Amino acid sequence: MPLRTLRRTLREIDRNSRRVKRGWADRALGVAFVAGLVVAPLIVWKMESWVVKRGTDGLASVAVFKGLDGESMAGVRIRDPKAKGPMYPASTIPLGEAKQWQDRAWHGWPLVTRDVTMPPRFELKLLPACPESRQGEVIAAAQAALDADPQALRPGEAGERVHVGGWIFSIGAWWVLLTFLAWMLLLPLRVGREVHRVARNAVRQGRIDRCHCPNCGYNAKESIQTGRCPECGCDLYERPDW
Numbered sequence: 001m002p003l004r005t006l007r008r009t010l011r012e013i014d015r016n017s018r019r020v021k022r023g024w025a026d027r028a029l030g031v032a033f034v035a036g037l038v039v040a041p042l043i044v045w046k047m048e049s050w051v052v053k054r055g056t057d058g059l060a061s062v063a064v065f066k067g068l069d070g071e072s073m074a075g076v077r078i079r080d081p082k083a084k085g086p087m088y089p090a091s092t093i094p095l096g097e098a099k100q101w102q103d104r105a106w107h108g109w110p111l112v113t114r115d116v117t118m119p120p121r122f123e124l125k126l127l128p129a130c131p132e133s134r135q136g137e138v139i140a141a142a143q144a145a146l147d148a149d150p151q152a153l154r155p156g157e158a159g160e161r162v163h164v165g166g167w168i169f170s171i172g173a174w175w176v177l178l179t180f181l182a183w184m185l186l187l188p189l190r191v192g193r194e195v196h197r198v199a200r201n202a203v204r205q206g207r208i209d210r211c212h213c214p215n216c217g218y219n220a221k222e223s224i225q226t227g228r229c230p231e232c233g234c235d236l237y238e239r240p241d242w
């Protein structure tokens with residue numbers, strides 16, 4: 001019963017609706033709207049390689065030193081990275097400073113659709129007391145010092161993360177943008193067509209008012225009763241397409 005009422009209501013609405021003539025510009029906009037939904041994900045996917053924001057997190061600085069015996073190596077995290085020079089424990093030989101960094105990259109536009117976290121890396125500043133050959137040991141000592149320090153900043157887990165929400169929002173944004181672009185491109189054509197229509201109607205109505213043929217402008221006063229232009233055979237009582 002309610003379904004039948006609904007159908008009747010819809011028919012009634014349809015009967016009373018003003019018929020809007022859809023021109024080729026409206027159809028083109030419709031095509032652009034549908035095509036936009038297909039193209040938007042491709043653009044979002046491409047944006048992952050076109051728009052990349054890179055950043056580096058400084059995690060910790062470690063001062064590495066060796067004992068006076070010259071063999072055992074150890075490291076200590078520098079609490080304040082801005083402090084001038086590492087604070088080495090007494091009776092040790094400073095070897096260098098190791099800074100731990102982690103590089104990150106955010107891909108996508110307008111929202112980030114993928115982020116990449118690289119494995120943490122060490123940047124070494126070796127002092128003259130440290131031979132090049134012991135670089136590996138310095139890094140190992142710095143890593144051990146960070147692992148043992150409960151207050152050290154832990155690096156984030158390396159890997160890639162896909163942002164589903166970013167994907168959905170970006171596709172929507174591109175869809176709107178593409179549709180708006182198509183509308184903007186079609187706007188001058190629509191305006192031009194409208195201006196042409198109004199001007200054409202004004203000319204034709206002016207001819208009709210003077211009993212001239214609206215089509216060719218021939219003075220058709222004599223043939224007013226036949227309703228046809230003797231020159232071009234056109235209808236004299238045409239109603240301009242307002």
Ligand SMILES: [Zn+2]
Nearest residue numbers: 213216229232
């Ligand atoms: Zn005519």
